[in-house]
Amino acid sequence: TPNSELAVCRVLLAELEAHQDAWPFLSPVKLKSVPGYRKVIKKPMDFFTIKEKLINNMYLNQENFIIDVNLVFDNCQKFNEDDSEIGQAGHRMKRFFDKRWTELL
Numbered sequence: 001t002p003n004s005e006l007a008v009c010r011v012l013l014a015e016l017e018a019h020q021d022a023w024p025f026l027s028p029v030k031l032k033s034v035p036g037y038r039k040v041i042k043k044p045m046d047f048f049t050i051k052e053k054l055i056n057n058m059y060l061n062q063e064n065f066i067i068d069v070n071l072v073f074d075n076c077q078k079f080n081e082d083d084s085e086i087g088q089a090g091h092r093m094k095r096f097f098d099k100r101w102t103e104l105l
């Protein structure tokens, strides 16, 4: 049911936020302090915004939630070098998410 589907999303988001490598993704990228971000990244997304959307019932099902989580990681890979601090954190967070999602499915 959509309700229990969203319960899994809340659990997973809490785990993402608690992860030691979550720091680059906890809040929206500050467009004024990151040159080029606004132009390069068409659909910014972050864990705080996802939490707000969950609380405001803006996800009809798990799929819409997963699309936004993957947007966080896709944006990170597009803007950051793989061997940068933030790039590496993004890869680790994506690996963690994919593993946990499969376990909780």
Ligand SMILES: Cc1ncccc1N[C@H]1CCCS(=O)(=O)C1
Pocket (backbone or CB within 6 Å): 023, 024, 025, 028, 029, 030, 031, 033, 034, 076, 079, 080, 086
């Ligand atoms: C995820 C990401 N992608 C590209 C550049 C930066 C970031 N992260 C932010 C971390 C919090 C403060 S910030 O807004 O300066 C930068």
